[in-house]
Amino acid sequence: MNKRSRLHIPRAPARPGEKPDFRYVQLSPAGAVARPDVNARAREIEHLATDLVRVLDDDGRALGPWDPHLDAAELQVGLRHMLLTRIYDDRMQRTQRAGKITFYMRSLGEEAVSVAACMALKPGDMLFPSYRNQGLHITRGLSLVDMMCQLLSNTRDMCKGRQLPVMYHSRAANIFTISGNLATQLPQAVGWAMAAAIKGEDHLAAGWLGEGSTAEADFHYALLFASVYQAPAILNVVNNQWAISTFQGFAGGEQRSFAARGPGYGIPGVRVDGNDFLAVYAVTRWAAERARTGAGPTLIEHVTYRAAAHSTSDDPSRYRAKDDHLHWPLGDPVERLKRHLIRLGEWSEERHQALTAELEALVAASWKEAVTHGTLTEGPNLDPDLMFEDVFEEMPPHLIKQRAALRKERS
């Protein structure tokens, strides 16, 4: 073992104590990337997997062929959802720190990825989120109280106490149940889309996963089945550069973009500025049109940054440069959309402050209501009998017996 090892080890651009360094992120100027026809063949539009689709420039102008030309009201709604997501996150994080919930995960800095995408889709489209897509739930109008009750595992918890905090779902809003196992939802989304195609229905399925999770087999299955059956699916990779402590290079992002996986399977891959509300909206729309017109699946890589810790159990100061998100070259999605609206004359600092105050009050009021249904430490509590339900549709004899045994144990 004395010869020089040739094992290549990807390197994070900056570790604690080092200066943040984002030169590795390949950028395109806002407005610079062409917008191909939705029926273009994957092979003709491979550049989309290397370029970076951007609409908003640093001065808040919307530029180029991907500008979705949304009206101001829609932009304001988008801003509101993003801001609400952020305020909700912030408050729940503090709630966890105060010991009132066991666990929380923020999406700070990644709000556009969920909110803009969700707004570009139709209500009948089925969403298969990861744990960091709370913007989807908020955009689809889930009640904050319901979401908080899930975090609290209280008597109104939609999961009946069975899931860790943030593992929401909504049958009514067409949002699939979140799994603690990474990436599993992606080929499920493709299966859902295949069923829509089999049934001849006009809905598509959209799934999200982190760039770290693309290493799992399920990402490969999703691309493969989507390609073979040309399923009406949108597969979203949220490349926030980190998977807990592991830099995206360890998921294969050093050699090639994640969007580039698509063309390898004959699926168009689009790299988009994930902090640009307009770009995410436009690219999602484009992908949705492809799906709905039978042109098949699209892979979208959202280039963004995980500004927060991985979760409340994580301390990023151990593995990355302090405050590095402040140096992230694509800025902050809320700030960028706000600047754009102000530039359009459709927003102001005052209105922004007012909205912030309104949403903070909404979150606070929701929390107040949520805790009336119970907290971790105070009742009312869920009935432990519930533990034995929903394992099967009907409770089989052995679970009835175990339920009785638990009753005895607790008596």
Next chain:
Amino acid sequence: MNKRSRLHIPRAPARPGEKPDFRYVQLSPAGAVARPDVNARAREIEHLATDLVRVLDDDGRALGPWDPHLDAAELQVGLRHMLLTRIYDDRMQRTQRAGKITFYMRSLGEEAVSVAACMALKPGDMLFPSYRNQGLHITRGLSLVDMMCQLLSNTRDMCKGRQLPVMYHSRAANIFTISGNLATQLPQAVGWAMAAAIKGEDHLAAGWLGEGSTAEADFHYALLFASVYQAPAILNVVNNQWAISTFQGFAGGEQRSFAARGPGYGIPGVRVDGNDFLAVYAVTRWAAERARTGAGPTLIEHVTYRAAAHSTSDDPSRYRAKDDHLHWPLGDPVERLKRHLIRLGEWSEERHQALTAELEALVAASWKEAVTHGTLTEGPNLDPDLMFEDVFEEMPPHLIKQRAALRKERS
């Protein structure tokens, strides 16, 4: 369910009763594809995943930059290995039909894929074959008697009766044990290569799998880990167009070549005429040089045709056009190398017939010897006690007990 379904179903080009139709195979003329420097970056040589590297033209001439300029003696050795593989296959097939072995799988029409690749590698390179790479074993000089004893599960069976026929291995020849589970060997090959890199050793690992098997997660893992750690590995996809009854379109080959998966992970992908001994040799050499100089892994798609049935349990007349392999546009690897050698003045029909007779005699003599070590129906037989060995390095008490129980049962 009355609307038109948009589920796309890949279609085989010709089913029983239809005329063979191979227009879907994208060809390049022999000699037409450039041979880039081994240090070229994946992105610069993506055309290799779409083009088809060919050296031998239809008239048996060697053309273009990929011509490896082997001397005649080497070519004759290659021809011999391919012919021996074919004769061995043919004889073992008939042996199975005669009920002397339980199962067999031929590599008819795919001999170059194994033989040429193996000759382009060094003895210290580790091979991770699939079940249709018998050319590797033959090229590395395994004794036919040993191979036949494996098929017979007899007293000299290298597997001690534990594996189905064709699941050979050779520690001495650096050929890994074949698995009945598809694709598993590919990421193992990458791990082996990573270890070589860790130890600073100059060996590479080469793995083979069928195009159908690329659908398995293990293919994805292999590409991913090879890319992340730039492992000195050669990953070979043998695209013989069929996976049992399933056409390659169901593995994703309709939208894009299998070689094209490589560039998605930042790995060069090369599409090569798998029935062209010289092309397979040259591309393997190129990939090996990449691996040995630290330039990382290479994905090679060998475009070939499964001329035979999937296995002795299979009847392809149920699912594909009769004799379609006779229409395969890339011809037969043995015939093509033979024609080339004859054109060079280094071979003749007479020598070919003589060699054929010699190899047939060798196979026949080997079989004669092999059966002296036992057959399925006649002894000598393996001792059933062997069943309990090698589960662990040392036999634990429960297996000693079970061995005793079996002895009692058989007494």
Next chain:
Amino acid sequence: MAQMNMIQALNSAMDIAMGRDPAVVLMGEDIGYFGGVFRVTDGLQRKYGEHRVIDSPIAEGGIVATAIGMAVNGLRPVAEIQFADYIYPGYDQIVSELARLRYRSAGAFCAPVTIRTPCGGGIRGGQTHSQSPEALFTHVAGLKVVMPSNPFDAKGLLIAAIEDDDPVVFFEPKRLYNGPFDGDPHKPAVPWSTHPKGEVPDGHYTVPLGRAEIVRAGSAVTIVTYGTMVYVAAAAAANLGVDAEIIDLRTLAPLDTDAICTSVKKTGRCVVAHEATRMSGFGAEILSVLQEECFYDLEAPIQRVTGWDTPYPHAFEWEYFPGQKRVELALRAVMEPA
């Protein structure tokens, strides 16, 4: 009533289910145009089209995952895993997703997927075409696990599985596809047409999940078994002239505890038999339940008859397979304990 072998009975089950419910779709390797390597889906693609009988990539994990997605979108997928030995790449999606969807979403989502897969040895398939991994599924809360032993049950259970809203892993002992097999490889093969359970109604019927069947009433000893071992056990008991009560579990999970306990309470003796490896095999669960429920009725230790704790070796198929002799020794031991 028709004479059917197990392949035809399974085919008929899917045919009936597809005919009644357009949501039933099939997916798997080689199942469409070709009709499956064991021909269980033969003719169904021609009848129901390529959008309902879907040839899939060779990706067991992808098959299960997309089947889950289809089920969530209202279909009732029946996925074939070509051999049970190849189910492991789909194990994560089965265990972490399929089994838990209903639970984790408190009933908001469920996935009525049936996974069919041929299992067991006796066809010289070697270690990767002979496995019986049922215990790896009975340990997973949320899965129903079924293994029929004859054409009549196979059809009725498969229809029941497809119609069930819970996920079912449906094991098909491939050695029984063409006829009952009593463990003696030297005897000429017996076709299902000579067996009463080869009489199978053409139309719709179900055999309920979770219910065992007493295939032979007896008083001296209970044999609890399933799959191929049903016939081996019967032959062994007949050889010894033991008046055995033979129970074919048919469904392993949920286990029909009542049926086995009632019998063992009556006979006081029990042999549990399966092909799978012994350690942590499903036999251990059966034995444990009986020990817990019938301790005071037992006159001798319950005996387990199983495959050995090794892979299933090609050359030693019949030394590995728990044949009549192994069952006889167990019956002897339980009848005349040392």
Next chain:
Amino acid sequence: MAQMNMIQALNSAMDIAMGRDPAVVLMGEDIGYFGGVFRVTDGLQRKYGEHRVIDSPIAEGGIVATAIGMAVNGLRPVAEIQFADYIYPGYDQIVSELARLRYRSAGAFCAPVTIRTPCGGGIRGGQTHSQSPEALFTHVAGLKVVMPSNPFDAKGLLIAAIEDDDPVVFFEPKRLYNGPFDGDPHKPAVPWSTHPKGEVPDGHYTVPLGRAEIVRAGSAVTIVTYGTMVYVAAAAAANLGVDAEIIDLRTLAPLDTDAICTSVKKTGRCVVAHEATRMSGFGAEILSVLQEECFYDLEAPIQRVTGWDTPYPHAFEWEYFPGQKRVELALRAVMEPA
């Protein structure tokens, strides 16, 4: 001798093994620069370099597969699966490959891979950070399965596992990382420094695989258990004042049959306890072996104490967890059978 908690003991084991043998390499998610989400590999990358302590992609299947390849090439990889709940994507490579390599190649190839993974509940991890899937591995011929219950054993067993030429799946009850835990979440946490098994030699030693330990001698009843339940069982027995003999299996496969049978033959009564779900859990195997070997010594049915046959729910952690009360009820039942 040093005071170590289980995290430090495991870290020390790897440190020692890497120091002695350059072939030992570590691989896993977040294990390198960061030192692991439970910090078990803390400092090892700094000490041994990035080529021996390797951060991996999030691909459990790829981790196991490449570890096998490395092992075949002469290394001794120790792969970390971040939570046992995430081991299933690697299940195929473990079951079909790692466990069978030596067998199928008749000893020509083997893969001395150790797979470390934190298991068990009690940390409010919900259904995907609390599982105890050991029985899914004990059913697989060719795997050794280990679960230590204290720092001393953890270090000695991990070194033994790494040095062993057979593959080992090494479960680490994460609730025990920082101290013994008797099942009462309301009591203040106890550190390992107050426990004799928190005394751990700095240097090299092994605790042999396949050998159980009697952690408390007793005469009234045998409790066979492992992992966290060792402490819960001890507390329950103490609560009841029962003179229990408590056996910590430490290695589940191969099972130390002698140790448990000797004890049960002496006491005539037995409780088997584990955290995993009951049906087809490893308890069923233990119970079966005891029933087979000690039938005539048993004075009452063996009782199983387990988690319920449901996923591990976030809100009902302590109703799910087999706590002291559940063990007490079982002890009562086995001491004064109805």
